[in-house]
Amino acid sequence: MGKNLKQLTNRIYYLPSDPKTDRPILSAICGADQTLIVDAGNSDKHAKLFLNELNQCQITNYHSVVLTHWHWDHSFGTNQMNMLAIAHEKTKMQLEKIMEYEWSDDALDDRVEKGLESRFCSEMIKKEFGIDRNITITLPNITFKEQIDIDLGGVRCVIKHVGGDHSDDSSLIFVEEEKVLFLGDCLYPSLYTQQPQYKIDNVRHLLENIEMFDAEIYVLSHEPPLAKDDFMGYISLLKLICDLTEKHQRNHMNLVNELSTQINRKLSQLEEEIVYCFINGL
Ligand SMILES: [Zn+2]
Structure with missing residues (x-):
């Protein structure tokens, strides 16, 4: 196995998150016929690292990637992944919006001033990309409204839109046979408000949605996977x-x-x- 890749269950592998440049967990769900990737990473480098690790592990039948939400750290690796990208329709809308953005220090600082960009994300983007800031945003190829089911061959995945305070396009991925629930960042507080916040009704609604799935392992994107x-x-x-x-x-x-x-x-x-x-x- 690659030196960074970890095995979560029999048929799920993941690259742990890395707080240095806010890299989220990237995962591979391996069915008998197809492998589905969860999240594209925060840069070309991050995506490449993950795919190299999978290749070293003889996992090569990946053809599609699902985005848990549009935020840069989950989506900027999509171009490098070069796969069929699946996301909620709101995720695509948000990515369309930021496609025209420039990513120079000046452009980032300007958007932070105007409240369009989070200061934390701006700092992390500068750190991840350095001066050679080659950012190409790629739009999802397949979108859905409520839910999409994917059969990977003996492994079924439910991708369901749940929204929440962190980002209203958030979707979760439930892997039936492995009893694993990928939550992305949906349980974290809002990012693009003056102060980070939770709204009582949003949190209750989100938790109802999450509790519909009978999982044994829960994967939040920026921390180690949690037992039930x-x-x-x-x-x-x-x-x-x-x-x-x-x-x-x-x-x-x-x-x-x-x-x-x-x-x-x-x-x-x-x-x-x-x-x-x-x-x-x-
Ligand atoms: Zn996020």
């Missing part, structure tokens, strides 16, 4: 914070105190941040 118990702990925490935000509204102190009593310990830094996101979303 850990993921369920995360979900119940989000639900609890939804309820407590509804109850206490902007009263941060009461919210934190009751949350801390319910979980029987002080809040972690991540939990503190989640609480702020919910208050920002009110």
Whole structure:
């Protein structure tokens, strides 16, 4: 096996995320007939690294890639992948919008000033691409509205649009036989608002959608894959914070105190941040 590639289940491999330039997890779902790639990577280099690793592992029957959402770190590798690209129709619309953008430092800084680009993404794009900023945005070839099912030969995938605060085009991929659910970034807070935020109704709706799938492993794009118990702990925490935000509204102190009593310990830094996101979303 390549030195970076990891095996998640019998028929799923992945390249772990890399926070240095905000690279998300890239995955390969291997059916008997076809391999489906999940997310295209944040650059030509990232896509190439992943495909090289797959080749070293004798996985070569890949012909299609599905994008979990339009954000640069998931989509800028599409051109290099050179495969049939599948995405939600809103993902395509967003990519069409940013196709005309320039990616020079000046152009990026200008868009950050105008609130069109996130400062974090701008910094990460500069770091990933260096001065040789050869960015070609490629549009998806196949789009869907609600859901699309793909049979890879003994492995069935459901790709379902779920939206959410992070990006309203977000889709998840459920792999029936392997009981794996790829969530992309859909559970993370918004990126293109002044402050990162969660809206109670959006989170509840998203969680209902996620809970329809009976998975054993949950893959969020910017962290190691989670076992069912850990993921369920995360979900119940989000639900609890939804309820407590509804109850206490902007009263941060009461919210934190009751949350801390319910979980029987002080809040972690991540939990503190989640609480702020919910208050920002009110
Ligand atoms: Zn994202």
